[in-house]
Amino acid sequence: MNVDFDSFPWHDAELKELLVDRREAGERDEVHLRVEWPQGGEATFVFHDCYAMIANMNFGIIATERIGSARMIDDDQDLISIRERWRPSGASLEDLRCYHFEMSSTGSDVRVYAQRFKVLSFETVSSP
Numbered sequence: 001m002n003v004d005f006d007s008f009p010w011h012d013a014e015l016k017e018l019l020v021d022r023r024e025a026g027e028r029d030e031v032h033l034r035v036e037w038p039q040g041g042e043a044t045f046v047f048h049d050c051y052a053m054i055a056n057m058n059f060g061i062i063a064t065e066r067i068g069s070a071r072m073i074d075d076d077q078d079l080i081s082i083r084e085r086w087r088p089s090g091a092s093l094e095d096l097r098c099y100h101f102e103m104s105s106t107g108s109d110v111r112v113y114a115q116r117f118k119v120l121s122f123e124t125v126s127s128p
Helices: 077-089
Strands: 014-024 028-036 042-056 067-073 097-103 109-122
Touching: 014 042, 028 109, 042 077, 077 097, 077 109
Parallel strands: none
Antiparallel strands: 014 028, 028 042, 042 109, 067 097, 097 109
């Protein structure tokens, strides 16, 4: 199943959990992100084959962590740098992407550099 990352209803979704899984470091590097949709329901996204994550989180702000926007980027400067860094080792990272989350409530910013993602669970609550 081919899922378009940008097509999810990211605006005003609540970031509930951000987890870095390094139990099998170098073999299975994953980032898990769980959100609650503004219209109800939740989704858990797992980013596989991660090469980096940059998180600038503004803690201490008493507010729900709301996502203002999220998108997949093909030409982020850090993405280009990661590809160049791995090129001498023979790693082909042409399918590496940047998944960028900007938080509207705290100004936080998260970038996950992964080759693919999958939605583990996705549920919505329909309006009556």
